[in-house]
Amino acid sequence: MPKGQEYDAIIIGAGMSGMAAAIRLAMYDKKVCLLEKHIISGGLNSYYARGKRKMDVGLHALTNFATKNERRKPLTKLLKQLRIPYDELELYEQTESTISFPDKTIRFNNDIDLFKSEVARLFPKEVEGFHQLLDKIENFNEVALDNETVMAKDVVKQYIKNEELLEMIFCPLLIYGSAWENDMDFSQFVIMFKSIYLEGFGRTRGGVRKIIDLLLKRMEEVGVEIIFRNGVSEILTEGERIIGVRTTRGQTLKSPLILSCAGYPETLGLTDLPSNSQEHNQDQSKDQGYPLPRVGRMSFTETMITLNKSPRDLGLDKTIIFHNERDHYCYQRPGELIDPKSAVLCFPNNFSEDDYQEGILRVTMMANYDLWKALDKEDYSLQKEYVLNEAKRVLKIYMPELKESDITFSDVFTPLTVEKFTGHWGGCVYGSPDKSRDGKTPFEGLYLCGTDQGFLGIIGSMLSGISMANLYGLMAQ
Numbered sequence: 001m002p003k004g005q006e007y008d009a010i011i012i013g014a015g016m017s018g019m020a021a022a023i024r025l026a027m028y029d030k031k032v033c034l035l036e037k038h039i040i041s042g043g044l045n046s047y048y049a050r051g052k053r054k055m056d057v058g059l060h061a062l063t064n065f066a067t068k069n070e071r072r073k074p075l076t077k078l079l080k081q082l083r084i085p086y087d088e089l090e091l092y093e094q095t096e097s098t099i100s101f102p103d104k105t106i107r108f109n110n111d112i113d114l115f116k117s118e119v120a121r122l123f124p125k126e127v128e129g130f131h132q133l134l135d136k137i138e139n140f141n142e143v144a145l146d147n148e149t150v151m152a153k154d155v156v157k158q159y160i161k162n163e164e165l166l167e168m169i170f171c172p173l174l175i176y177g178s179a180w181e182n183d184m185d186f187s188q189f190v191i192m193f194k195s196i197y198l199e200g201f202g203r204t205r206g207g208v209r210k211i212i213d214l215l216l217k218r219m220e221e222v223g224v225e226i227i228f229r230n231g232v233s234e235i236l237t238e239g240e241r242i243i244g245v246r247t248t249r250g251q252t253l254k255s256p257l258i259l260s261c262a263g264y265p266e267t268l269g270l271t272d273l274p275s276n277s278q279e280h281n282q283d284q285s286k287d288q289g290y291p292l293p294r295v296g297r298m299s300f301t302e303t304m305i306t307l308n309k310s311p312r313d314l315g316l317d318k319t320i321i322f323h324n325e326r327d328h329y330c331y332q333r334p335g336e337l338i339d340p341k342s343a344v345l346c347f348p349n350n351f352s353e354d355d356y357q358e359g360i361l362r363v364t365m366m367a368n369y370d371l372w373k374a375l376d377k378e379d380y381s382l383q384k385e386y387v388l389n390e391a392k393r394v395l396k397i398y399m400p401e402l403k404e405s406d407i408t409f410s411d412v413f414t415p416l417t418v419e420k421f422t423g424h425w426g427g428c429v430y431g432s433p434d435k436s437r438d439g440k441t442p443f444e445g446l447y448l449c450g451t452d453q454g455f456l457g458i459i460g461s462m463l464s465g466i467s468m469a470n471l472y473g474l475m476a477q
């Protein structure tokens, strides 16, 4: 057994789930060390500075909106578990978003009645099926850890016969949370459906920094030891049990419990087990006696543009537009650097309050990691320009009056940026398609939390951290 400092629990990664798990364990007097390889916390949903500007990396919107008095909603439950007062979030709602296909646009907000009335207006024959689907979703226990994997389109097709409506319903759910291409597990579908259509979008005053600051404050209050710029380079094992970690600074830290939000393949890659490398990532072989989780194929570019005016000055009052130019919606790794024919357009100024000093436009497009990786430095910069121009082209469909002189700043993230700052192989944002719903890995004492436990998004990943900490750190005593 190597010598080293001892903890009740070690958390790998200061993603939202890792931070929530650390707080939960330390609240019950566990000695917790959180190791983060980056210089700041937040993982996929962090922020960065360009000059005087601090830009959110991820946040388009918080899903799972709830008002203060809705006690049984995921958001209010998680705040209660972390002892964070609701008012400290300073949360406000979206105005209205759309799913925009070539010849139909569905409007929706945080009241499902608007979605229902849009279905009645655009797809009158589907009303009954849509209502039955809502019943099915409302009565389904999507968080049961033993739910079998069933593809969602097979289930939803039993209720929705019109292909276009089916694809319009799936579009936001896929691009806001599916590790699978063109479909998703039904439990994941229900999680996403409830969080986006039944609960809806909100935003915290100050964006993602508000959430990160609240989590950092709670970690300090409950005594979590958080160490930045010190990643885990190796998970130490004795037989089938983990005993601790070695860090990139060469320290050995011991613990019988490790929770990791680094991702499933990435976490196994820190052990001495054979794991899928990102170069050979597409087989879920069981030859080793355990499933090798695949590296996800879905990655994205994110374009940020700031304006010297608000989007409303240019006639745009929507919060999020799910844009699709094809007859069908293709949610898959594109054969080119990006898929310019569909995008998510987010207008953070257009919530019920606007606390920004300038106009902000964000455009997300599906991207191919391998093609970005193959570019040389010069081409990489040129292709970022191409992405920016495509983003502007799509924005002008909805804001024809947008001019170059309105733009004060722009920046483009690629799958390589995601990989560099989060450690996620393949720059994949929604993790592996092979989730570990109970968080278990081949090792006793090593569990996953966050995206690859099957709960993603800011709220979903925090819930995952809490539930994995409760299950393996508090209840397993």
Ligand SMILES: Cc1cc2nc3c(=O)[nH]c(=O)nc-3n(C[C@H](O)[C@H](O)[C@H](O)COP(=O)(O)OP(=O)(O)OC[C@H]3O[C@@H](n4cnc5c(N)ncnc54)[C@H](O)[C@@H]3O)c2cc1C
Binding pocket: 012, 013, 014, 015, 016, 017, 018, 035, 036, 037, 038, 041, 042, 043, 044, 045, 057, 058, 059, 060, 061, 062, 063, 230, 231, 232, 233, 261, 262, 266, 302, 418, 421, 422, 423, 424, 429, 449, 450, 451, 452, 456, 457, 458, 459, 461, 462
């Ligand atoms: C561009 C973009 C937009 C998004 N928009 C939204 C949105 O609008 N709303 C929403 O709800 N969600 C959004 N998401 C998704 C959301 O950010 C993620 O689902 C969520 O943050 C995942 O959290 P996680 O806990 O699983 O861990 P991650 O965020 O994946 O964090 C993992 C952490 O582990 C660290 N790490 C990795 N390896 C090691 C190691 N060996 N040692 C130590 N540390 C390590 C990483 O540095 C990272 O900090 C967006 C994501 C992106 C990329």
